[in-house]
Amino acid sequence: MISKAAFHRTLLGRSMLFGVLPAVAVLMIAFGINGYRAWSRSTEALDAELRHAGEMIVQKIDALNQRNIRLAQIMATAQESGQFGRRAESLRWMEKIMRDNPQAYGAGIAYEPNADGNDAAGAVEGVPANALGPGGRMYGYIKRDPKAPGGLRLEPLQDTEEDGELWYGLPKQRFERSGVRDPVITKPYTYLGTDIIENVAPIIVDGRFKGIMSLDITLGEVQGTLLEEAHRLDADLFLVTRGLFIAATSDDRGGTALRTTAVAESALAPVFKVGEANLGAAWIGEDPLLREECTYVAGKVPTGEWTLLLRKPTSQVMRNIAQVVSLNLATGFAGILVLVVVLWVGASAIARRVRTAMSMARRIASGDLGGGAAEVRGSDESVELIRAMNDMGEQLQQIVGAVRGACTRLAATSAQLAATSQEQRATVGSFGESTSQIAAAIREIAATGSELLRAVESIDAGARRTAESAMAGRTRLEAVSSAMTRLDAGTREISDRLATIAEKAAAISTVVTTIAKVAEQTNLLSVNAAIEAEKAGDAGFGFLVVAREIRRLADQTAGASHDIARIVAQMQSSVTAGVADMNRFAGEMMKGTGDVHAIAGELGGIITEIEASAASFSDVRMGMSSQAQGVGQIEEAVVQVAAGARQSATAAQEFGRVADELAHAVAVLQDAAARFRLREDQP
Amino acid sequence: MQVLFTMVGGRRFAIDCADTIEVLPVVSHRSAGIGPPWLLGLINVRGELLPLVDLSVIVENKATELRLASRVVLLKLEGDLFEGLASKVGLLVPELAGPFERDFSGAGAHPGFSFAGASHLGPTIADGEGMVQLLRCRRLLEGDAALRELPLAAWNQP
Numbered sequence: 001m002i003s004k005a006a007f008h009r010t011l012l013g014r015s016m017l018f019g020v021l022p023a024v025a026v027l028m029i030a031f032g033i034n035g036y037r038a039w040s041r042s043t044e045a046l047d048a049e050l051r052h053a054g055e056m057i058v059q060k061i062d063a064l065n066q067r068n069i070r071l072a073q074i075m076a077t078a079q080e081s082g083q084f085g086r087r088a089e090s091l092r093w094m095e096k097i098m099r100d101n102p103q104a105y106g107a108g109i110a111y112e113p114n115a116d117g118n119d120a121a122g123a124v125e126g127v128p129a130n131a132l133g134p135g136g137r138m139y140g141y142i143k144r145d146p147k148a149p150g151g152l153r154l155e156p157l158q159d160t161e162e163d164g165e166l167w168y169g170l171p172k173q174r175f176e177r178s179g180v181r182d183p184v185i186t187k188p189y190t191y192l193g194t195d196i197i198e199n200v201a202p203i204i205v206d207g208r209f210k211g212i213m214s215l216d217i218t219l220g221e222v223q224g225t226l227l228e229e230a231h232r233l234d235a236d237l238f239l240v241t242r243g244l245f246i247a248a249t250s251d252d253r254g255g256t257a258l259r260t261t262a263v264a265e266s267a268l269a270p271v272f273k274v275g276e277a278n279l280g281a282a283w284i285g286e287d288p289l290l291r292e293e294c295t296y297v298a299g300k301v302p303t304g305e306w307t308l309l310l311r312k313p314t315s316q317v318m319r320n321i322a323q324v325v326s327l328n329l330a331t332g333f334a335g336i337l338v339l340v341v342v343l344w345v346g347a348s349a350i351a352r353r354v355r356t357a358m359s360m361a362r363r364i365a366s367g368d369l370g371g372g373a374a375e376v377r378g379s380d381e382s383v384e385l386i387r388a389m390n391d392m393g394e395q396l397q398q399i400v401g402a403v404r405g406a407c408t409r410l411a412a413t414s415a416q417l418a419a420t421s422q423e424q425r426a427t428v429g430s431f432g433e434s435t436s437q438i439a440a441a442i443r444e445i446a447a448t449g450s451e452l453l454r455a456v457e458s459i460d461a462g463a464r465r466t467a468e469s470a471m472a473g474r475t476r477l478e479a480v481s482s483a484m485t486r487l488d489a490g491t492r493e494i495s496d497r498l499a500t501i502a503e504k505a506a507a508i509s510t511v512v513t514t515i516a517k518v519a520e521q522t523n524l525l526s527v528n529a530a531i532e533a534e535k536a537g538d539a540g541f542g543f544l545v546v547a548r549e550i551r552r553l554a555d556q557t558a559g560a561s562h563d564i565a566r567i568v569a570q571m572q573s574s575v576t577a578g579v580a581d582m583n584r585f586a587g588e589m590m591k592g593t594g595d596v597h598a599i600a601g602e603l604g605g606i607i608t609e610i611e612a613s614a615a616s617f618s619d620v621r622m623g624m625s626s627q628a629q630g631v632g633q634i635e636e637a638v639v640q641v642a643a644g645a646r647q648s649a650t651a652a653q654e655f656g657r658v659a660d661e662l663a664h665a666v667a668v669l670q671d672a673a674a675r676f677r678l679r680e681d682q683p
Numbered sequence: 684m685q686v687l688f689t690m691v692g693g694r695r696f697a698i699d700c701a702d703t704i705e706v707l708p709v710v711s712h713r714s715a716g717i718g719p720p721w722l723l724g725l726i727n728v729r730g731e732l733l734p735l736v737d738l739s740v741i742v743e744n745k746a747t748e749l750r751l752a753s754r755v756v757l758l759k760l761e762g763d764l765f766e767g768l769a770s771k772v773g774l775l776v777p778e779l780a781g782p783f784e785r786d787f788s789g790a791g792a793h794p795g796f797s798f799a800g801a802s803h804l805g806p807t808i809a810d811g812e813g814m815v816q817l818l819r820c821r822r823l824l825e826g827d828a829a830l831r832e833l834p835l836a837a838w839n840q841p
Contacts, residue, residue, distance in 0.1 A: 004835055016773055120828065323832070464786065475831075506757045513751070517708075520708055520751070520752075521708070524706050524707065524708060527687070527779070527782065528705050530685070530700075530781075530782050531700050531703055531705070531706075531782065533686075534685050534700055562751070562752070
């Protein structure tokens with residue numbers, strides 16, 4: 001089916017638009033740029049060319065001038081070198097030069113009046129009168145005359161006061177005022193009807209101005225030289241000196257009128273003014289004579305200080321450029337045209353094939369897989385596309401057929417899957433529950449084990465602390481024991497001293513006993529005496545008195561000794577008590593030391609037991625740790641199992657869900673497959 | 684009368700000087716061995732062997748605690764002491780003071796208690812230092828039935 005859409009929406013239209021339009025635009029832009037560049041290059045090239053040409057012409061003219069000047073100088077130098085005065089030789093020499101230099105118009109020789117002293121000689125052999133001026137001075141001019149024999153004619157120099165100043169007076173003044181003996185190029189002037197320029201060289205002999213030699217050229221000669229160049233360049237050239245035109249190659253209308261015309265009075269005056277300021281550069285301005293835009297180049301000829309002006313109308317330039325650009329454009333458009341045609345042909349073919357592919361795709365999209373393959377020839381991508389579409393149709397046929405078959409089988413399978421997943425979910429659910437219970441029990445065990453472990457550890461710590469305290473206690477006990485030993489030694493000392501005291505007391509006691517015995521005897525004596533005196537009656541009264549005195553004395557002694565005895569007895573009893581106390585104390589201390597040793601021994605026993613128990617505590621702790629570890633591992637395993645059970649549950653759920661989705665997808669697929677119409681040989 | 688004071692068991696007793704011959708220091712005695720507890724044994728007084736009797740045992744039934752002030756009072760006893768065999772007996776006293784003049788038959792004297800075994804205890808008077816009881820020395824050795832059971836004849840025999 002052929003699309004009725006607008007041209008710009010078709011494949012062909014689009015490829016044309018997107019192929020041609022950009023190409024056209026690009027080409028035009030390229031041509032435009034090229035044209036502009038060609039134009040600017042041409043203008044630049046033209047300017048450069050003109051400048052270059054101007055330089056070349058200037059050099060050429062300069063060379064001409066130099067040559068002419070040199071010739072004049074040669075002639076003057078010849079004169080100065082001995083030719084001066086030899087008039088005939090001079091004339092022959094001048095003739096030779098004229099013959100050798102066809103561009104020269106004339107050669108002149110003018111001596112000062114009687115400068116060589118030969119004026120009076122007048123016309124002699126070799127010195128015709130034509131070479132003589134007034135007074136016989138050497139004043140000759142050999143000029144070119146085609147009608148003369150040999151082409152040269154000798155005639156005397158004609159001068160007016162005015163012109164003579166130019167070619168004679170000027171060099172003379174210059175030398176006589178400033179000693180300058182350089183040759184001079186005169187400005188153009190008319191000599192006997194011919195416009196010439198003279199190259200004049202002064203003759204200086206013995207430091208004195210003796211005359212001049214000149215070599216003349218016509219302006220026409222210069223004009224001719226310029227004309228050659230002008231033709232070559234297809235431009236106009238103007239040569240001016242000292243405000244006078246020497247030559248102008250523009251057409252005759254301006255040419256002859258311009259020669260020896262004051263520049264200031266000509267229409268080109270403003271141009272020359274600009275030129276004087278822009279020597280060596282090119283500029284553009286409107287020409288007053290041609291009334292059109294021109295490119296100018298101005299240059300200075302060094303020798304003679306002539307100014308050259310080159311003029312070329314820009315329209316000529318443009319013409320050249322326009323030719324080039326037109327050629328480019330024509331080429332471009334031709335190319336575009338070819339491109340368009342080629343694209344059209346190619347694109348239409350592709351468009352046709354694409355339409356075929358499109359119709360095929362539409363047909364397949366609508367479900368009609370039963371159509372046949374399209375015929376194509378060729379090998380490009382569009383052909384490949386159609387071939388691929390053919391293959392696709394065929395493949396789709398087969399696929400859809402297979403899908404239909406598979407769908408039927410899948411539907412049965414998915415029903416089975418759904419049933420299986422239900423069973424799985426039930427199983428896993430119960431499994432997960434029991435593992436949760438196990439995990440809870442394990443956690444409790446682990447918690448209990450941890451508590452036990454903590455308790456054991458705290459007990460162990462407590463036992464260690466006790467052992468440490470016992471150790472400390474034992475140390476202290478040992479200190480106490482040693483203190484008590486020292487104390488015991490001290491008490492023994494004290495005991496010894498007390499014993500000493502007791503001895504002393506005993507000694508005192510002995511003495512006292514003696515005293516007491518004496519007192520006792522005295523007492524006995526007194527008592528017995530009293531008794532006897534009593535028995536004796538009055539006779540023993542004196543005796544009784546003495547007896548009483550003795551008794552009193554004895555009583556005193558007895559009393560005193562009794563007191564001493566009592567005191568000593570007290571002392572003794574005190575000492576004895578003290579010693580008994582000391583002994584008791586020592587006994588207690590020994591008992592105490594014994595107790596301390598016993599306690600130390602017991603503490604040592606405790607420490608040993610604790611250390612022994614520490615080992616068993618470590619065992620217990622290790623056992624508990626390993627138990628806790630084991631429990632932890634069991635817990636981990638159970639947790640993992642529980643996680644696995646949960647995962648299985650989730651997976652079973654997923655599975656069930658997937659089975660449902662599968663059944664759903666199979667149904668959808670079946671519906672989709674049912675939409676296709678196949679060839680009769682497919683199921 | 685002139686008496687000698689002695690203190691036994693915290694009680695002051697007086698001994699009549701008329702009964703005493705001499706006061707001697709405490710001398711060692713040869714123990715009597717078996718026999719009544721108040722009989723301590725024999726003492727040698729300047730070659731004379733005399734029995735020694737403990738006052739504290741008689742009065743207090745407790746042996747005398749010998750002190751520096753302890754004396755032996757030689758008593759002269761007449762009568763059939765020891766079945767007429769002994770006329771001097773040494774009496775061991777814990778301490779002795781005197782002789783002092785005291786009147787035991789005055790108005791303030793208490794006659795004493797008359798119960799068996801106490802015939803040696805005489806009247807009691809109070810003086811500046813407390814109460815003092817007179818000892819009847821003859822009775823001391825006579826009064827006690829146990830005393831008479833002394834088999835003196837047994838060991839007075841050479």
